[in-house]
Amino acid sequence: MTVQPVAWRDGVVAILDQTQLPERVVIEEFDDWRGVAEAIHMMKVRGAPAIGIAAAYGLALAARQIEAPTMDAFRAAFGSVCAAFAQTRPTAVNLFGAIERLQQVVAQSQTPDEARARLLEAAQALQHEDYAADRAMAQHGAALLPPHARVMTICNTGALATGGIGTALGIIRVAHEQGKLQHVYACETRPRMQGLKLTAWELLQEGIPFEVIADSAAGTLMAQGKVDAVITGADRIAANGDTANKIGTYTLAVLAHHHRIPFYIAAPETTIDPTTPDGAAIPIEYRDPTELTHIGGLQVAPTGAPALNPAFDVTPASLITAIITEKGVYRPPYRFGG
Numbered sequence: 454m455t456v457q458p459v460a461w462r463d464g465v466v467a468i469l470d471q472t473q474l475p476e477r478v479v480i481e482e483f484d485d486w487r488g489v490a491e492a493i494h495m496m497k498v499r500g501a502p503a504i505g506i507a508a509a510y511g512l513a514l515a516a517r518q519i520e521a522p523t524m525d526a527f528r529a530a531f532g533s534v535c536a537a538f539a540q541t542r543p544t545a546v547n548l549f550g551a552i553e554r555l556q557q558v559v560a561q562s563q564t565p566d567e568a569r570a571r572l573l574e575a576a577q578a579l580q581h582e583d584y585a586a587d588r589a590m591a592q593h594g595a596a597l598l599p600p601h602a603r604v605m606t607i608c609n610t611g612a613l614a615t616g617g618i619g620t621a622l623g624i625i626r627v628a629h630e631q632g633k634l635q636h637v638y639a640c641e642t643r644p645r646m647q648g649l650k651l652t653a654w655e656l657l658q659e660g661i662p663f664e665v666i667a668d669s670a671a672g673t674l675m676a677q678g679k680v681d682a683v684i685t686g687a688d689r690i691a692a693n694g695d696t697a698n699k700i701g702t703y704t705l706a707v708l709a710h711h712h713r714i715p716f717y718i719a720a721p722e723t724t725i726d727p728t729t730p731d732g733a734a735i736p737i738e739y740r741d742p743t744e745l746t747h748i749g750g751l752q753v754a755p756t757g758a759p760a761l762n763p764a765f766d767v768t769p770a771s772l773i774t775a776i777i778t779e780k781g782v783y784r785p786p787y788r789f790g791g
């Protein structure tokens with residue numbers, strides 16, 4: 454069974470609160486779109502595709518809350534809600550793709566009631582499409598791995614982060630099903646620990662052999678010849694293939710290049726942003742420094758220590774061996790969208 458990070462349940466948006474994993478499995482139900490927007494910002498739901506899906510359901514929910522006598526008034530109110538969702542997390546382009554898709558639905562609807570019905574259908578379609586994309590991507594990605602593959606990954610790119618089995622972790626899962634996976638090294642992923650908390654949680658449930666490692670252990674394991682491939686997800690892939698992903702991904706790519714280990718990005722086509730020319734144009738989210746100075750709510754840095762907390766970095770296309778999507782495997786030079 455695949456866990457679902459977000460679902461529509463009888464008129465409410467149900468979100469599996471990832472900030473409470475792995476200690477507690479808590480599903481929070483939202484009957485107000487503001488709660489969904491806050492859940493995205495607070496990373497109760499996270500991972501680029503899941504953020505897009507959550508925003509889509511949040512917008513479908515908002516449409517039911519908007520009381521507007523005319524279609525023009527409905528469109529104006531819906532536009533304000535879209536603007537609020539666009540503020541939640543800046544890097545994952547899936548968020549903006551979802552907002553745009555639902556805005557088009559509203560533009561094409563004649564009445565608020567028609568829009569309400571079609572918005573929910575569009576959100577559900579987005580989730581179903583992501584589910585199918587993950588499956589196809591996993592087949593393409595698993596085919597690239599050698600027998601007895603030892604794979605390193607970062608952050609959480611599994612079922613918790615998407616509408617299906619995951620991107621990089623989906624490939625790992627299918628490679629395991631095919632009997633060609635030997636071991637996974639899951640980088641802990643400071644400061645939010647998505648690897649330590651979420652990827653470890655998913656891999657344990659799947660019975661996939663793995664070890665969590667400190668982010669700083671990646672280089673020595675590569676030098677010891679223990680890594681056959683690095684596979685990570687993506688939050689935004691620019692037109693030239695430069696890719697933003699969880700902070701620490703760039704470090705892994707540089708290390709992989711140095712040790713001549715293939716470095717793969719796995720993401721659905723919805724993560725490709727042809728309107729962003731290159732990595733320098735990707736907006737990078739900086740989060741609260743207390744994510745760094747505190748662990749589990751406990752202050753570990755000396756009071757007053759300044760901290761800088763970029764949540765993502767950009768890996769240049771030149772370090773990416775291939776980009777795997779549901780459509781297949783792209784090789785350099787990457788040219789997305791014309």
Ligand code: MRU
Nearest residue numbers: 499500501610614620686687699
């Ligand atoms: O800050 P997060 O946890 O939302 O970051 C998630 C990542 O960086 C993932 O690698 C990316 O979104 C791909 S998820 C399939």
